[in-house]
Amino acid sequence: MHATTHSQTPDTNLKHETATVRKILDKKGSDVHALRPQNTLHEAVVMLRDKKIGAVVVKDADGRLQGILSERDIVRRLAETPGQTLPQKVEDIMTKTVEVCHPDDALITVLRKMTDGRFRHMPVVEDDALAGIITIGDVVNYRLTELEYEALQLKQLIVG
Template identity: 45%
Template structure:
């Protein structure tokens, strides 16, 4: 199973903010969209990613005053990305090793989607259910 197959089911929608958006506004967007991360983009260029973990970390370090800071001060700048041809196993390894839960998908230098650990778990559960059903059908006909 590849990233492409997940995106074909999930869709290619991307939620992003510009680097100068205030952290409070980005947090509001995360809540409204019920998501755990937002891409930080300067027009179509990926500048960083802002996750719930980034927010918790910076609030702990700097207190509530940081809510007025631009997301560019808080975001993760060294963003690990993936390609549509990467496998779910490769993504799980990247996420486990890097201790993060969101991977932007890049093709030909452009962001084409975002994969979360939740997307991977959902797809794996669907695969296991399909395998179980196939095995049950096989046993019935054997």
């Protein structure tokens, strides 16, 4: 009789860590594109286009978070002030009360906040400093990859 080995067990295959914001930032990095409140919407639009991003954070001279400006904010203002929008200041239309998350927050909690608040970008703050920004797309992509991995683990558990 020969000894059998088990490379997989229910514990190793089904062990699950809580997915956190930090896991996304570890892959994505902490680069954050920012403007100052006094910048114009034209400058914001150029940055959004050139960086291929959907929102930009707004920081003061000391680097403190002052707000966030999204494509949606700009589109709303374009509809309200046609032909007069681009010279306006970022501070005039940015969202000043910004929902933030922390690196150790669970992704499911962050996704729920984004869905309930109907926004797609969330700055990440650690020790009162901006540590990055995550998007709803980042969270969904992370979760899809996680689901694919879980499906593979279950398949291996069943097949052996």
